[in-house]
Amino acid sequence: MNKLDTNYKNTWCPFCGNFGILAAFKRAIENEDLNKIAITSGIGCHAKIVDYINVNSFYSLHGRSIPAAEGIKLANPELKVIAFTGDGDSLNEGISHLIHAAKRNTDITVILHNNRLFALTTGQFTAASEDGFKGRSTPMGAPESPINPLELMLASNATFISRSYSGNIKHLEETMKKALAHKGFSIIEVIEPCVSFYNTSDLYNKNTYVLEDSDLDSKEKALEKIREWNYEGEGKIPLGVFYKVDKKPYFERVLTAKKEETVEQILEELI
Numbered sequence: 001m002n003k004l005d006t007n008y009k010n011t012w013c014p015f016c017g018n019f020g021i022l023a024a025f026k027r028a029i030e031n032e033d034l035n036k037i038a039i040t041s042g043i044g045c046h047a048k049i050v051d052y053i054n055v056n057s058f059y060s061l062h063g064r065s066i067p068a069a070e071g072i073k074l075a076n077p078e079l080k081v082i083a084f085t086g087d088g089d090s091l092n093e094g095i096s097h098l099i100h101a102a103k104r105n106t107d108i109t110v111i112l113h114n115n116r117l118f119a120l121t122t123g124q125f126t127a128a129s130e131d132g133f134k135g136r137s138t139p140m141g142a143p144e145s146p147i148n149p150l151e152l153m154l155a156s157n158a159t160f161i162s163r164s165y166s167g168n169i170k171h172l173e174e175t176m177k178k179a180l181a182h183k184g185f186s187i188i189e190v191i192e193p194c195v196s197f198y199n200t201s202d203l204y205n206k207n208t209y210v211l212e213d214s215d216l217d218s219k220e221k222a223l224e225k226i227r228e229w230n231y232e233g234e235g236k237i238p239l240g241v242f243y244k245v246d247k248k249p250y251f252e253r254v255l256t257a258k259k260e261e262t263v264e265q266i267l268e269e270l271i
């Protein structure tokens with residue numbers, strides 16, 4: 001048994017994209033100080049991931065993975081805090097938390113399991129579902145166009161924006177390591193199939209390709225790449241880091257306003 005494994009019974013469907021995310025994350029953190037890592041989740045199939053990784057974790061409410069992560073980071077700035085969330089979780093239920101965490105440049109990493117539907121509740125459409133998506137709540141097709149979550153993140157001033165694919169575990173592991181090394185808000189949108197209700201495996205296997213890291217501080221270039229795929233049917237799907245800039249994270253800016261004190265000293269005064 002690997003030190004990161006737990007005794008929980010895994011209840012994901014065979015071949016679910018979440019297995020790739022779990023494997024990549026375990027590889028990405030295996031050489032980190034595990035006492036310095038905390039993970040959070042919302043509610044959904046994606047959220048079960050916290051049961052399957054042997055590190056400190058907080059299983060929150062639907063849409064509340066990100067504020068839980070922000071609270072943990074505020075209370076203990078020494079920790080690396082990773083928020084796992086689903087597209088229903090952070091693009092529907094908790095979308096304002098996602099936007100404001102990015103806007104604040106809170107020093108957390110968000111891993112967005114984007115299977116483009118509410119999976120645990122058996123396949124209702126979300127803000128990420130394609131136009132015309134036929135599911136439990138939209139048998140005649142969703143009459144709405146999807147949000148591009150990465151475009152939303154660029155507009156919200158996120159400082160690290162990336163996409164990977166659950167079927168490309170090596171790329172996902174490398175992207176996770178880059179996101180974890182970033183000081184400030186980082187997001188990885190992980191596109192993944194829900195094999196039971198929206199099986200996109202063939203689409204992603206055929207159409208994804210990996211970008212080189214270049215001109216990462218240009219919003220214009222990032223937007224061009226982020227818009228290359230519009231979440232509608234076919235089309236090339238770029239994976240990689242689209243945007244990265246260095247900017248002081250939120251809590252450092254707030255808490256070190258009194259320059260002579262460290263973050264720890266100020267927290268001691270506050271608590």
Ligand SMILES: Cc1ncc(C[n+]2csc(CCOP(=O)(O)OP(=O)(O)O)c2C)c(N)n1
Binds near residue numbers: 044119126
């Ligand atoms: C406030 C609230 N609303 C609705 C639900 C019901 N619910 C539980 S899981 C879920 C779907 C989660 O979808 P998503 O976040 O996309 O995760 P996935 O299951 O696709 O991984 C919903 C709607 C809930 N638990 N809490």
Ligand code: SF4
Binds near residue numbers: 018046115194196197
């Ligand atoms: S319902 Fe979909 S997302 Fe949930 S475990 Fe099964 S394949 Fe994975």
